[in-house]
Amino acid sequence: MESKKMNEQENTLEIRNLVIHYISDEEVVKAVNGVDIIIKAGKTLGLVGETGAGKTTTALSILNLVPEPQGKILSGEILLEGRSVLTMSELELEEIRGDKVAMIFQDPMTSLNPVHTVGAQIAESIEIHRKVSKEEALKQAKEMLELVGIPGERSNEYPYQFSGGMKQRVVIAIALTCSPDLLIADEPTTALDVTIQAQVLKLINELRRKYHMSMLMITHDLGIVAEVCDEVSIAYAGRIVEHGTLEDIFDNLRHPYTKGLFDALPDIEIRRSELKPIKGLMPDPTNLPSGCPFHPRCDYVMEVCSQSLPENKWLSETHCVQCHLYKDTNESRL
Amino acid sequence: MSNILLEVKDLKKYYKVPKGMLHAVDGVSFDLEKGKTLGIVGESGCGKTTIGRTILRLVEPTSGSVIFDGVDIPKLNTQEMRHMRQNMQLIFQDPFSSLNPRKTITQTIEEPIILANMIPDPDKRFMRVMELMDTVGLAERLVNTYPHELDGGRRQRIGIARALAMNPKFIICDEPVSALDVSIQAQILNLMKKIQREMGLTYIFITHNLSVVNHFSDDIAVMYLGRLIEKAPSEILFTNPAHPYTQALLSAIPVPRIHNRPERLLLRGEITSPINPEPICRFANRCNCAVPICSKEEPGLIEIEPNHFVACHLVGRA
Numbered sequence: 001m002e003s004k005k006m007n008e009q010e011n012t013l014e015i016r017n018l019v020i021h022y023i024s025d026e027e028v029v030k031a032v033n034g035v036d037i038i039i040k041a042g043k044t045l046g047l048v049g050e051t052g053a054g055k056t057t058t059a060l061s062i063l064n065l066v067p068e069p070q071g072k073i074l075s076g077e078i079l080l081e082g083r084s085v086l087t088m089s090e091l092e093l094e095e096i097r098g099d100k101v102a103m104i105f106q107d108p109m110t111s112l113n114p115v116h117t118v119g120a121q122i123a124e125s126i127e128i129h130r131k132v133s134k135e136e137a138l139k140q141a142k143e144m145l146e147l148v149g150i151p152g153e154r155s156n157e158y159p160y161q162f163s164g165g166m167k168q169r170v171v172i173a174i175a176l177t178c179s180p181d182l183l184i185a186d187e188p189t190t191a192l193d194v195t196i197q198a199q200v201l202k203l204i205n206e207l208r209r210k211y212h213m214s215m216l217m218i219t220h221d222l223g224i225v226a227e228v229c230d231e232v233s234i235a236y237a238g239r240i241v242e243h244g245t246l247e248d249i250f251d252n253l254r255h256p257y258t259k260g261l262f263d264a265l266p267d268i269e270i271r272r273s274e275l276k277p278i279k280g281l282m283p284d285p286t287n288l289p290s291g292c293p294f295h296p297r298c299d300y301v302m303e304v305c306s307q308s309l310p311e312n313k314w315l316s317e318t319h320c321v322q323c324h325l326y327k328d329t330n331e332s333r334l
Numbered sequence: 335m336s337n338i339l340l341e342v343k344d345l346k347k348y349y350k351v352p353k354g355m356l357h358a359v360d361g362v363s364f365d366l367e368k369g370k371t372l373g374i375v376g377e378s379g380c381g382k383t384t385i386g387r388t389i390l391r392l393v394e395p396t397s398g399s400v401i402f403d404g405v406d407i408p409k410l411n412t413q414e415m416r417h418m419r420q421n422m423q424l425i426f427q428d429p430f431s432s433l434n435p436r437k438t439i440t441q442t443i444e445e446p447i448i449l450a451n452m453i454p455d456p457d458k459r460f461m462r463v464m465e466l467m468d469t470v471g472l473a474e475r476l477v478n479t480y481p482h483e484l485d486g487g488r489r490q491r492i493g494i495a496r497a498l499a500m501n502p503k504f505i506i507c508d509e510p511v512s513a514l515d516v517s518i519q520a521q522i523l524n525l526m527k528k529i530q531r532e533m534g535l536t537y538i539f540i541t542h543n544l545s546v547v548n549h550f551s552d553d554i555a556v557m558y559l560g561r562l563i564e565k566a567p568s569e570i571l572f573t574n575p576a577h578p579y580t581q582a583l584l585s586a587i588p589v590p591r592i593h594n595r596p597e598r599l600l601l602r603g604e605i606t607s608p609i610n611p612e613p614i615c616r617f618a619n620r621c622n623c624a625v626p627i628c629s630k631e632e633p634g635l636i637e638i639e640p641n642h643f644v645a646c647h648l649v650g651r652a
Contacts, residue, residue: 202600220516269572277517
């Protein structure tokens with residue numbers, strides 16, 4: 001069954017050349033500047049980047065949730081199992097949100113409603129999408145709670161009665177109620193302690209295998225990527241500067257920014273006296289540098305870097321990089 | 335022997351809450367040598383921030399002593415304490431909420447200098463502010479900017495400059511880089527190390543991020559529910575952790591590599607309540623190796639090898 005689905009090579013999500021700017025009277029924030037993302041059925045893609053890389057804006061666009069009126073999707077295409085999200089009516093979108101595509105947000109403290117019981121919050125999306133009675137929905141909500149490791153009888157309690165880790169489990173339960181085809185997890189464990197993070201990651205891993213879900217995992221933590229993802233896209237200033245399988249990125253990284261990200265991490269096993277930061281700061285998205293947006297911080301900068309944008313260069317069937325260093329070679333130049 | 339700058343003995347901070355007494359910090363003792371860094375790690379609610387604040391007397395300890403440079407801090411009166419605070423400073427976690435949005439960089443950095451009346455002459459004071467900005471790597475052109483104009487890394491540099499303004503001997507850094515991106519985090523950590531070397535500072539570095547603390551500290555203390563459960567030099571703690579909680583904590587860190595991934599020890603359950611804790615091992619109900627005695631007696635801190643202290647019934651027994 002599983003191999004059959006793989007062979008079809010169907011893509012759960014395809015984003016092509018997405019451009020999203022936030023436009024106000026004073027300025028234009030260029031959040032997403034030509035992002036391509038493909039998630040194959042049953043696979044997990046890690047979208048990695050620092051603050052301001054455009055990760056969350058990209059995620060919101062998948063459900064057409066980019067905040068209006070400032071947020072404008074200027075160009076691009078988003079295909080969810082072959083259907084274009086951007087041309088859907090509000091009614092069609094409502095049917096998809098929480099059903100085919102579910103989202104887990106970063107902060108479980110603010111993404112739950114404090115005045116409803118957790119059971120009612122889980123039941124809400126069952127009621128809407130499965131068209132069942134309230135009693136039946138509440139019954140299923142209890143089963144969902146059990147599934148994420150919370151005793152079903154606690155479904156009558158309110159979010160404040162739960163710890164951070166348990167709240168995030170409730171959020172996961174809500175996301176999974178309608179067995180979505182695509183789960184978007186936006187930094188799902190950033191607000192949690194490490195031992196609880198380990199539990200939640202294990203839970204997410206088990207559930208996505210069980211339900212054969214595709215997942216977009218947004219994170220800044222390369223350790224989490226190594227643990228849950230199949231493929232990785234490295235985002236910088238609203239572009240995917242490098243993309244590949246786990247092996248491509250962890251063993252054969254090519255882009256200077258990806259290298260910088262790995263080098264800046266303190267290694268838990270090797271103590272060095274000095275860390276190696278990436279020089280300079282993230283560019284201001286209202287005033288991006290000319291050419292390659294990373295060139296002012298890059299150790300390998302060349303003349304061409306400030307003049308023109310590097311295009312996608314495929315080094316292998318799975319590994320793609322946007323960098324002028326690889327104009328006429330596939331060999332690492334770092 | 336006089337190399338000890340800070341000596342904390344049986345420090346306790348209890349809060350009265352409707353359900354009883356919340357034991358935020360419960361009998362913590364440690365020494366800290368001059369020029370060294372002690373990392374305090376633990377998860378939310380373990381009391382690591384409260385320890386920092388109690389040492390500085392930003393909250394009054396319930397009992398116990400804090401001896402800083404030979405002076406018992408909790409016994410000082412307000413006047414003496416105000417004077418003493420010039421030696422002990424704090425760098426906060428969140429560079430967004432710890433700066434006054436209505437003050438320029440210059441005003442923020444010079445405020446402690448004015449309050450302590452260290453440099454009455456405005457021109458000289460401005461020179462001092464410029465010197466501090468240079469030390470922490472803030473460009474001269476930023477003198478009149480406000481916090482909202484700056485990114486997280488630069489704001490944290492202001493926080494560091496403000497802490498350095500008093501020429502302190504000792505700084506408590508409470509999660510100074512956890513709000514920052516990795517590329518900026520490395521810049522700030524390097525800066526703090528450089529300043530420590532140049533000015534001979536002593537740090538307490540409070541964090542939940544174990545890879546950062548390993549990089550930064552000479553000694554590491556691990557806390558669980560208000561108790562210090564293990565303390566050792568960094569290399570020893572990371573290569574030979576003795577307490578089951580420390581072992582689980584270390585194995586829970588997601589490692590950024592795809593080969594030779596370490597085996598993970600998953601803890602069950604979550605942290606229990608620090609309100610009216612029973613006199614038993616506080617970790618017993620989550621511990622994978624608990625034995626009957628763990629839920630009968632509270633283990634004391636014992637030294638299992640030089641400078642390696644552990645509070646666990648299983649350690650030091652056959």
